[in-house]
Amino acid sequence: MIGAVHTIVGAAVGxxxxxxxxxxxVGVLSHLITDAVPHKDCSPAAEVSLLGAALSGIAAWKGVDSPEFWGAVGGIIPDVEHGLAFTRLMSAQRKVFPTHVGNGKYHGRKTRDRWSQLIVTAASILVLIASDRRRS
Ligand SMILES: [Zn+2]
Known part of the structure; x- marks a missing residue:
């Protein structure tokens, strides 16, 4: 799953x-579910850009001292091992997160469309908007 989607879903469950x-x-746990959804990932450069925008947006919207922000951090933290492997700071064989090991055994199949991610993102944003209304 695109890192930004993991971040937004993590904020929603947070x-x-x-x-x-x-x-x-619960953000970390949400990573298991979102990785299992069939999806298409982006290039590393696009991943980093989208992730930065999503995390910054959540920080600006909800604050860094909010459950939403920490849910977002939990949602993306498992993918740090992808970054470490990509930059060769860690061997890809040393990954430990369940959806990242075993030749993708628990990972959703790669697909050509991004609808699954758009739907998951839209639902997560609606949850975040609803949480704003519930608190006001
Ligand atoms: Zn992952």
Whole structure:
């Protein structure tokens, strides 16, 4: 899944908690589910750009001291090992996150379209908007 989508989904599940540590944990768990959805990834340069925009947007919208931000961090943190492997700071064989190991055994199949990611992103943004309305 595109890193920005992991981040937005993590923020959405994080908003369902009242605690930053729980938000981080459910963000990490959301990574398992979103990786399992069939999807198409972007180039590394596009991934980093979109991720920066998503994380900055969540920080600006909800604040860095919010469950949403920490859910977003939890949502993307498993993919740090992709970055470490890509930059050759770590061997790809040393990855440990369940959806990243075993030749993609638990990873969603690669597909040509991005609809799954657009739908997941839209649903997550709606959850974040609804959480704003619930609190006001
Ligand atoms: Zn992943």
């Amino acid at each position: 908003t369902l908690t009242a605690s930053k540590p729980r938000a981080f944990l």
